[in-house]
Amino acid sequence: MTAEDEAIGRIFRAESGRSVAALIGMFGDIDLAEDAVQEAFTIALRRWPTEGLPPNPGGWITVTARNRAIDRLRRDARGNELLQQAAVHLSPQTTGDDRLRLIFTCCHPALAAQAQVELTLRLLCGLSTADVARAFLTSEPTMAKRLVRTKYKIKAANIPYRIPDDTELPDRLKAVLATIYLTYTTGYGKPEHSPDLSGEALDLGRTLRLLMPDEPEVAGLLALMLLTEARRRTRTGYDGALALLRDQDRRRWDRVLIREGHARSAGEVAPGELGGRQEQGDRRDRRKDQQVACGGVAGEQVDGPEVVERRGEPQAADAVDE
Numbered sequence: 631m632t633a634e635d636e637a638i639g640r641i642f643r644a645e646s647g648r649s650v651a652a653l654i655g656m657f658g659d660i661d662l663a664e665d666a667v668q669e670a671f672t673i674a675l676r677r678w679p680t681e682g683l684p685p686n687p688g689g690w691i692t693v694t695a696r697n698r699a700i701d702r703l704r705r706d707a708r709g710n711e712l713l714q715q716a717a718v719h720l721s722p723q724t725t726g727d728d729r730l731r732l733i734f735t736c737c738h739p740a741l742a743a744q745a746q747v748e749l750t751l752r753l754l755c756g757l758s759t760a761d762v763a764r765a766f767l768t769s770e771p772t773m774a775k776r777l778v779r780t781k782y783k784i785k786a787a788n789i790p791y792r793i794p795d796d797t798e799l800p801d802r803l804k805a806v807l808a809t810i811y812l813t814y815t816t817g818y819g820k821p822e823h824s825p826d827l828s829g830e831a832l833d834l835g836r837t838l839r840l841l842m843p844d845e846p847e848v849a850g851l852l853a854l855m856l857l858t859e860a861r862r863r864t865r866t867g868y869d870g871a872l873a874l875l876r877d878q879d880r881r882r883w884d885r886v887l888i889r890e891g892h893a894r895s896a897g898e899v900a901p902g903e904l905g906g907r908q909e910q911g912d913r914r915d916r917r918k919d920q921q922v923a924c925g926g927v928a929g930e931q932v933d934g935p936e937v938v939e940r941r942g943e944p945q946a947a948d949a950v951d952e
Contacts, residue, residue: 634679642671645688646756651728652692654735654791657699660781664753666699667691729754730841731791733834737806738789745780746809747816752777755830765816765827803842807851810834814855818862828862831855839894849894856891860884 646667653663670691684690736750744766751757751765763773783789794802810831817827835852842848864878 632679635675638671638674638678641683641687642674642691643756645691646671647732647754648688648729649692649695650753651732653695653699654732655728656696657703658791660753660784662699662702663695666695666702669698670694727793729837730793733806733838733841734793734802735784735789735791737802737809738784739802739805740787740789741780741783743809743812745776745783746805747813748773748777749780750809750813750834751827751830754834757830803845803847806838807847810838811851811855814858818858828855828859832859853891853894856887856894860887860891 649667649670650660650663653666654660657663673694674687674691678684732754733750736753737746741749748762748766751762752759757765759774759777760770762777763770766773813834814828814831817829817831832852832855835848835855838848839852860883861878863884864880864882865873867873867877
């Protein structure tokens with residue numbers, strides 16, 4: 631693959647989730663949306679190296695994918711009916727609501743937890759089926775079958791493509807946050823050549839924060855991941871063994887991520903305001919541990935007693951890392 635192809639691939643990864651979300655909003659068909667966006671990417675690989683990047687690459691992908699989907703439906707005997715139903719939604723503009731609907735669809739509680747992560751990585755993050763397979767240490771054909779089964783279950787169970795109403799939102803948001811955090815922890819200990827699932831989870835957390843700026847648990851989860859990620863380079867020693875917090879070189883911690891993590895935590899609600907659900911409480915405790923660990927400046931002694939008081943003596947197996 632050439633450098634130009636790799637650059638186009640990065641653009642596609644950044645934009646494909648928006649385009650897939652927009653096309654599902656137009657046509658209500660995940661497979662059609664996914665195939666059309668992939669076809670648009672193939673066209674981009676052929677045309678952009680000679681014609682140059684369009685002013686709005688994401689919009690170009692969405693419009694091209696929409697047109698390909700329409701062409702496909704026109705060739706299909708049953709497509710005209712779907713086109714008539716979709717006519718009112720054929721604007722190529724992607725809204726935040728499109729992506730938010732897709733997030734809640736991928737993370738529907740009717741789907742198994744791992745299936746939610748796999749589908750989120752494929753549809754929202756734009757990972758190829760091969761990359762998702764590598765992330766879960768399985769073959770590409772096996773992962774392809776799992777993704778097909780998950781999408782079939784969405785269709786068979788008539789899982790709606792919508793944002794939950796106020797009565798459903800707390801429990802549904804809990805499932806979304808759990809999926810993002812599972813994505814992060816799945817990638818946290820992976821070797822460097824594996825797909826960067828932790829980076830994908832951070833991107834998802836930031837996206838969800840933009841889409842739901844008034845939800846404190848979204849800010850809290852993002853803060854937890856940022857503060858954990860800030861110390862990632864020091865969680866193992868030169869021999870590869872996990873390092874206790876007191877043995878980590880604080881000068882190597884990522885100050886940019888620490889500042890962002892503390893900024894996200896600053897607007898969080900007080901414990902108990904969200905009903906005290908155990909899973910939220912556990913994440914809040916882990917986040918407070920990370921704030922204690924990352925609260926000083928380079929070279930300062932880590933406030934170990936406070937962490938011990940909160941969690942008990944840290945074990946070498948986790949070193950306050952979850």
